[in-house]
Amino acid sequence: MTGGQEPYLAARVLNALLREDYGGLAARVTRSKDGVALLLPGGRRVRLTPGSLFQDFVVAPEEALRLTEVLRTLREISAPADAAGVEAFTRECHEALRALDLHDAHRDGTLARLARAASARPGGAALSRPGQDGATNRSDQDGTVAARSRMLLGAVRYETLAAFADHPVYPTARCRAGLSDEELTAHAPEFAPAFELRWAAVPRERVTGAALPYAPEFPSAGLPRELAGTHVLFPVHPLTVAEVGKIPWVVLGPEPYLEARPTLSMRTVVLDRDTHLKLPLATSTLGLRNRRSIKPDTLADGARAERLLRGIPVPGVLIADEQTYGHAGHEYLGWLVRRLPAGEIVPVAALPAPLPGGGQVVEEIAGRWYGGDVTRLLTEYLRLLFGLHVRLFIRYGTALEAHQQNLALVLGNGPTRLLTKDNDGLLTSPSRLRAAGLPVPDFADERMFTDDPHALADVFVTITLHLAAAAVVFGVLPSPQASRLVRDALAEALAEYGDDPMARLLRARTLDAARLVGKSMITSGTLVDKARTGARDVNKFYGTSGPNYLCRPPTTIPAVTMRRTPR
Incomplete structure (x- = not known):
């Protein structure tokens, strides 16, 4: 008898292997008078059910799979050349299961802290930035530090949810490769932790870029004041201290300084209500090859x-x-300050997330800003989303990797607006930019350029349509209503461009397509070496497809909304 999160995770892993047809797994699907099933190499017949959002068949809810039998299947269908990738993914699965169980154990405590911080959501009294007006992490004059800590928890409430x-x-x-339980609870966003940053003195001649507004005085980091003449202080995430300590020309400060809280991306932390700080992390997420360090050119x-x-x-x-x-020319020595606009900022990824007292975040937002009308809120969001991305695609040959984590709604001070951030993964066509009269950026990463409109459409479908639109709306509304809402919003955005060739192509790849392209994420991210996949970018590797939910709504809801945490 399986329990906890194991059946849930095992089903998700097997679904992903089937969706990506890793090792020819789809050929093991059988159809009979008893229904559709997947015959595992060990002989077990796993019943499948139709109607998922991104694939034709998924493991039926009543199938209580064990992770060990799914991983045994993976080993038996894999190619010998993938042995290292299979072992890495096996570790990834076990770490993900441990993280799921850890989250369950801390769930109630985290929700209780978020409930207490609800009064600190945006709109409260402003606090001075750390280091200004004499406020530091070491002094608690008039409760400044405690008040700032509460403010930060309120600022990350929706990120945590x-x-x-x-x-x-x-x-x-859920897997963050190599991190212990203690490191996860102290730094991962689902635990709503607070921690202080560390600081490293870097020789001034190695530094490129601006001065960090939040850097402390050298003694506050436990370093001699005299170093200020020759060195610059760099912020270091606590999880990256060990790696930075190995760099021979860096002097690591022994004292932490400046409280921060993690956003959904984990390597980006909140410093105050309108400022995020992005830092390298010594781990990988969404696949072994998706390292969370920061290559200097990406900034x-x-x-x-x-x-x-x-x-x-x-x-x-x-x-x-x-x-x-x-x-400083090193993957673990870099930082980015992100300044956010005024208003209440709600990450799009939070909309289908659960609220502490029941319901979903989207209901809370709709209650405050849309008279409780969730459909009107989502309609406005989709209008903004497709208005931006369809225009970029058709007029400028540009597609953003702006998934639900990189988008936010900005509420207050007038109509709702859409905020996009972290755009270093975009894909753009130099020829279409020139035709539109725009200069072509001198990107260091040549993978950001393409004149292939189908490559641009791949990004639009897998990021904008699948993740930013469908995963959010289908996670909130019943399937037929969600399908109609997304379809109508996309059709409206495309209608503005008539018979423009790029509009016709995008319409053919979305509204009129029999099937929609998908990404083979575990194949390229962990299982198969890049030399064998041929992927220039592991985040833009395709080769799978699923039903067009714009034409035929699924009969089940997405896996993202199906998990129910045991109480």
Whole structure:
């Protein structure tokens, strides 16, 4: 008898292997008078049910799978060349299961703290930034530090709730490779922790970029004041201290300074209500090859991407300010300050997430800003989403990797607006930019360029349509209503461009398609070496497809909303 989160995770892993047809697993699907089933190599017949959002068949809810039998199946269908990847994914599965069980054990305590912090949500009294007006982490004059800590918890409330919902597609997203239980509870967003940053003195001649506004005085980090003449202080995430300590030309400060709390992305932390700080992490997520370090060129490329987008104004859309950054030519020595606009900011990933007292975040937001009308809120969101991405695709040959984690609603001070951030993974067509009269950014990463419209459409479908639209709306509304809402919003956005060739292509790839392209995420992220997949970018590797839920709504809800935490 299986219990806890094991059957849930085992089903998600087997579903992903089937969706990506790893090792020809789809050929083992059988159809008979008893229904559709997947015959495992060990002889077990696993009943499948139709109607999932992103694939034709998924493991039936009543099938109580064990992770060991799914991993045994993986080993038996894998190619010998994938042995290292299979072992890595096996570790990933076990770490994901441990993280799921750990989250369950801490769930009630985390929700209780969030409930107490509800009064600290955006809109309360402003606090001075750390280091200003004499406020530091070491002094608690008039309760400044305690008040700031409560403010930070309120600022990450929706980020934390978003972390309660699993990734819509990647089955082992809870895994942060190599981290212990103690490291997870102290730093992962689903636990709503607080921690202080560490600091490293880096030789000034190695530093490129701006001065960090939040850097302390050297003695506050436990370092000699004299180093200020030759070195610059870099923030270091506590989980990256061991790696930074191995760099011979860095002097690591022994004293922590400046409280922070993690956002959904974990490597990005909140410093105050309108400021995030992105830091390298010594781990991997969404696959072994998705390292959370920061290559120096990506910071400059992200700033270039932001400037490109600012040259393409779209009504109702805001671009986060990500122009302030620094690096020292090392993947664990870099930082990015993200400045957010005024207003209440709600990450899109949080909308289908559960509320502490029941219901979903989207209901709370709709209750405050839309008279309780969830459908009107989602309709407005989709109008903004497709208004931006359809325009970028058709007029400028550009597709953003703006999934639900990189998008937010900005509420207050007028109509709802859509905020996009972290755009260093966009794909753009130099020829279409030139045709539109825009300069082509000098991206260091050539993978950000393509003149292939189908490559751009792949990003639009798998990111904008699947993750930013469908995973959110289907996670809130009944399938027929969700399908109609997404379809109508996309059709409306496309209608503005008539018979433009790029509009026809996008319509053919979405509204009129028999099937929708998907990404083979575990195949490229962990299981198969890049030399064998041929993937230039493991985050843009395709080869799978699923039913078109815009034409034929699924009969089951997405896996992201199915998990119910034991109480």
